Amino acid sequence: MSDPRPIGVFDSGVGGLTVLREIIRRLPAESTIYVGDNARAPYGTRSDDEVRRFSAQALDALADRDVKAIVVACNTSTAVALRDLRARYALPVLGVVRPGAVTAALSTRNRRVGVIATPATVRSHAYFNAIKDENPAVEVYEHATPSLVPMVEAGRLAGPDVQQAVSDELAPLLGTRDAAGEFVFPLPASARIDTLLLGCTHYPLLQPVIASVVGDRVAIVDSATATASALAELLAVNALEAPGTTRGTAADPGRTGHDAPDEQDAEAVHVQHTTGDVARFRSIADRMFGTAFPDVTAIELEEEAA
């Protein structure tokens, strides 16, 4: 059994493209439809009611396009609206918070996990709650890193100034820095985090810089990778995989590899829609990802039927 229908991916803006990128990398046989509600982004400053309403409009648009599953690749929408959205559709709806949180909770050895996210996500405590739900014994240190999203959207992903900005933002989580600018760890080992969860969809683009700042002793878990992995399992479990899928079937001992990428790419179709300015979406996406997402078109979201 297989299902060739596309996967819907929704974000308030461009950050969800990191999730989309992981989905395409992991599940090359799957087609995707992305909706970015850039005209009304960011959602972090919207009321809960607005977030619920806007999210439902975007998911209505995806459901109208006959998607087989939906990924809510927006932390704010996941934190505020996921429960309502799941009740609204007879489709599997995957959020972006729990997969990363579960991975972090299962990955930590010393039960100390740091979470970096936008101020709105930190205020929602969505990651804190999801990690505690998985394992109440894990200590969770949430920390807002507001300067990172604008930096990523400006295409500043590497270099000494980026390194410095990331160091500054992470310092409270990691320890302090000495006069030479090196991190020192006055904290006893037992008080240090050993796992850092990237709780914002923009942050995977800074992963190399973040990794060099936190060093080998801290494992980095990103929600984009964890969500793509959870989606792979979700499709397999619900018998929704696209024809030609070999991923996610490794438990079948007769199948060890992947189809040739050419063979799969020929079948998969990827389109991105934005409620905002197409040229602007494209230029931000180009700065962030190079030319990975060329097929951007406009979309209007309709008010949901009452």
Add this chain to the structure above:
Amino acid sequence: MSDPRPIGVFDSGVGGLTVLREIIRRLPAESTIYVGDNARAPYGTRSDDEVRRFSAQALDALADRDVKAIVVACNTSTAVALRDLRARYALPVLGVVRPGAVTAALSTRNRRVGVIATPATVRSHAYFNAIKDENPAVEVYEHATPSLVPMVEAGRLAGPDVQQAVSDELAPLLGTRDAAGEFVFPLPASARIDTLLLGCTHYPLLQPVIASVVGDRVAIVDSATATASALAELLAVNALEAPGTTRGTAADPGRTGHDAPDEQDAEAVHVQHTTGDVARFRSIADRMFGTAFPDVTAIELEEEAA
């Protein structure tokens, strides 16, 4: 939206009870029906065709009892029959291999994962393939530990002789032991596993002993916990959670805790069926779990309709 129907759990024998235990612990509002095909266990020595046929019969029995999702808590059946079983039912069917494999792949820091399992599971390379599917860069060291299942079923879960037996079985994965019986690590740190995956449903009962043998430097991932966690997410994503569920909804910032266990336990019903001798099933289960699973009754599995 919620769904009060039970979750079906299938194993060839009693090992799947560790998965059942984790499901009950994690999802206290959910009812469960367990089928153990003890009359024809172990499946490890059966042909692939037999494993597929027996598994389909057991899942037919669960589907007839109107379960909302099925967990195949049997490594052999997952490795051999999962694909066919998923095609057979319009129900989510979760295997026991991939959740543990994904967790191990995401949890390792040095990309070296050890897997212990029965000889049949090791021969299937199900965990090897599933880990490689998640991350091809992870080195996977599979190792059969045949003496552990009989030990667990005899209720030998702790004590010096158990410690010794586990040490002996794990030695090839960990290094060698010196004259005093202490493990020494002639391997350079870069060649040591930092994550050990328990690839047999019996092994979580030996977790304390295994943890003391492998030491702090090796994280232990067990398939039972990982599968229960994946099931929680699966139910949430598919809007199949039982009424009263608070687990798996932590992304909703207004909900932080769990219902009182008493309140939930009152609603949930758990029954276990065996194709084998009821008294024998009960006595093995008692040795392994104390009196955790008292409601065992006989079941006959019918040949599937051709």
